[in-house]
Amino acid sequence: MQQRGFKNMKTSTALILLLHLSVHTVDEGHAINPSCSCIRFTSTHGKERGTFSSPDYPRPYPRSACLLYTFLAEPHQIVELVFTDFDIYKEHLDCTRGDYLKVYSEGGVHGPGPPGINEYSSWSSILCGNRADAPPALYSHGPVMVLEVKSGDKPSNATGFIGTYRFIDRRNFETDGVKVSDAQCDYVFASQTDRPAHGRLYSPRYPSSYPTNVRCNYHFHARKHERIKLVFEESYLQKGDESCLNRADIIKVFDGRITTAPVIAILCNEIVGYEILSTGPDLLVQFTANSETSGQGFKASYQFLMDDHSIADLDGGKKSSTGDGSPAMGPAVSAATSSCDQVFRSDKSRSGKLTSPQYPSPYPPKTQCHYDFLARGRERVRLVFDDFSLQRVTGSIIDCESMDSLDVFLYVDGRLEKMGSYCGNDVPKPIMSNGPKLSIEFRGIYSSRYSRGFKISYYFVEDYAIATGKQLPEYPCAFVYNSTERRKGVMTSPNHPGLYPRDTECNYFFYGRKNERVHLHFTHFDVEGVVPCEAVSASDYVQFSSQMIDTRSRRYCGQLRELQIASESNFLRVTFRSNDRLDGTGFRAEYIFLKDTEMQRARTDANDASSHHLTRCWQFISILLVIATL
Structure with a gap:
């Protein structure tokens, strides 16, 4: 073994390193830098996973060191690495x-290690910092993965890393569809x-990182009276x-079938358990x-479902289905108990x-x-109460757990999660699902002659209960x-004045004439x-920008009073984005398109006004609009 990369390591330290890593081969000189020593892993020795670590872990790793960890799998396999601890200065x-x-x-194309790989090979990622800076797992594109560990001269107490590796059959990640030639x-x-009515699909190279500058199309064609259920398990x-x-x-x-069809979903960032159900027999991803x-x-997984059985995953084929618009009264009940299960499609x-x-x-x-x-x-x-x-046992309601209650459940990250519990006599605000499913459980423990129960109007909506503007497919x-159609009006968050739905992004585009602002x-x-x-505070937000693409604009959240926004040009984009956590009642805003001269007068008036005069300023703007339309 060459010693130049380990000039500060004692002989005993090097020996401990080799024993701890269960090293198979120590190569000399077959790498990017001949001063680096290479530790080769070709087997897990009959165990599901093998272990690797930095020198002297958990003590600080040596300075001015260079080491290559080379993981070699079989040709049909890929390498998976998982760091259980990570601390690189x-x-x-x-x-x-x-x-x-x-x-x-x-693998054997762009990495150091086996013969044929040279100093011109490019790395796919570079890591340093603590555990939060390391990915949950690393995957190779082919049967080879190499880690190059380099430490500098500056003193450090960083402890290095420890992790596990295993070799996975790459055939476990093959897409089940028929590949389009060329x-x-x-x-x-x-x-x-x-053929099976279900299967799987993956992004290119999954579970390794996908290539850049790529576009993939996944075409789903069901038979008549069938629909497609698609679940993005991880994205x-x-x-x-x-x-x-x-x-x-x-x-x-x-x-x-084609890209002119309405868009059901646009997914980005990181998503788990996102479910989609097609309207008809065709779907394009x-x-x-x-x-x-x-x-x-x-x-992701897919399934072709018959219309009559598309609710099997919800009801097991046992619940009664309704959808004729008539009230679901539930079955006849005895004085002792009641059971009523309904499915609305x-x-x-x-x-x-x-x-x-x-x-x-x-x-009862x-x-x-x-x-x-x-x-x-x-x-x-959408549910409107x-x-x-409902029967109230005590005078004050602390929680609904021990009372007659109605619980609403959503499907979040692929799991059924309670959104809220409602009891007493206060009428709940409207509720909207975050996807194609929503469930209700009614628990009437006590009842009384004063408890009428509930009456709910339900709707399946595509417009998110946003009553203004023109929806884009x-x-x-x-x-x-557009100011050419209407110069003033109202915009609201989804489902306002009820709670806005979770995991939802809505965009509002305002287009004025050339000399107008909104x-x-x-x-x-x-x-x-x-x-x-x-994201670090798990916040929902509203963002305003005069550009279609803009990551620098300020975000707004919380409970705000008298918020006013003026566009910088004749275009304004308003983005509302919610996560899968808590909910709010959203927003309501009045909008006005003003000419530049009108906007300048309004701004001058606003600068002269104190904070408690903002309402009068808005009234002044409204008067300007009325004058402009005369």
């Missing part, structure tokens, strides 16, 4: 100087009687919570990757009424009811406001979050 933010760990995942990554999935494209408008790597799902740094990609009816058993008479004690709602395509489930009167939730006056603003409204 970060001298610079980009990790290119000082201590670092470089990852070469291209296409890099296009597939066709056709429902046939002699790791780019970190953060930016608007998908700002992202270079996105997944678009079209509710039809388009994956575009144009960023400089690739993510891991996505894995948008392909039967887009709206209807749901009532508690025997409404408006009191519901010990009543248990379960209601499932199943939408399709771009639709969301017309009447709500090329986005799941986007609306246009002015927004928010009369209500309640968006869950903490300034500066970033």
Whole structure:
């Protein structure tokens, strides 16, 4: 072994390193830098995983050291590395100087290690810092992965790293569709009687990072009376919570055969358990990757479902289905108990009424009811409470756990999660689902002659209950406001004045004439979050920009009073984005398109006014608009 890379290491330290790593081969000189020593791993010795670590771990690793970890799998395998601890001294933010760990995942093409690889090979990623800076797992593109560990001269107490490795059969990640000839990554999935009705699809190279500058099309064709259910189990494209408008790597799902069909979903950033159900027998998934740094990609499952059985995953085929628009009264009940299960499907009816058993008479004690709602395509489930009167055991309500209550459940990250519990006599605000499914459980423990139960109007909506603007088919939730059609009006968050849905992005595009600006006056603003409204605080946010793509604009969240926004040009983009956590009632804003001269007068008046004169300033702007339209 060459000693120049380990001039500060004692002989005993090197021996401990070799024993701990269960090293198979120590190479000399077959790497980028002949001063680096290479540790080769070719087996896990009959165990599911092997172990690797930095020298002397958990004590600080030696200074001025250079070491190559080479992992060699069989030709049909790929390498998976998982760091259980990671602490590499970060001298610079980009990790290119000082201590670092470089990852070469291209196998025998772009990495150091085996013969034929040279100093011109390029690394796929570079790491330094602590555990939060390291990815959950690393995967090779082929049967080879190399880690180059380099430490500088500056003193450091960083402890290095420890992790596990294993070799995985790459055939476990093959897409089940038929690959389109002469296409890099296009597939066709056709429902046939002699083929399974379900399967899987992956981004290119998954679970390793996908290539850059690629576009893949996945075409799904069901038979008549069938639909396609698609679940993105994991999708790791780019970190953060930016608007998908700002992202270079996105997944678009079209509710039809071609890209002119309405868009059901646009996925970006990192998503788990996202479910889609097509309206008809065709679906197109388009994956575009144009960023400089690739993510891991996505894995998804698909299933061709018969219309009559498309709710099997919800009800097991046992629940009664309704959708004719008539109230769901529930079955006849005895004085002792009640059982009422209902499924409401948008392909039967887009709206209807749901009532508690025997409404408006009191519901029987010990009543248990379960209601499932199943939408399709771009639709969301919306519940509007017309009447709500449940038995209250105590005078004050602390929680609904031990009382007659109605619980609402959403599907978040692929799991059923309670959104809220409602009890007493206060009528809940409207509720909207975050996807195609929503469930309700009604628990009537006590009942009384004063408890009417509930009456709910349900709707399957595509417009997110946003009543103004023109909805665009090329986005799941986007609306246009054009001054040539209307110079003033109102814009609201989805489902306002109810709670806005989770995991939702809506964009509002305002287009004025050449010499016009748009002015927004928010009369209500309640968006869950903490300034500066970033992902680290799990904040929802609203963002304003005079550009279609903009990552630098300030974000707004929290509860704000008298918020006013004026565009810098004749175009304004408003982006609302919610996560999968807490909810708010969103916003309501009045908008006005003003000519430049009118806007200048309004700004002058606003600068002269104190904060408690903002309302009068807005009234002044309204007067200007009235004069302009005379």
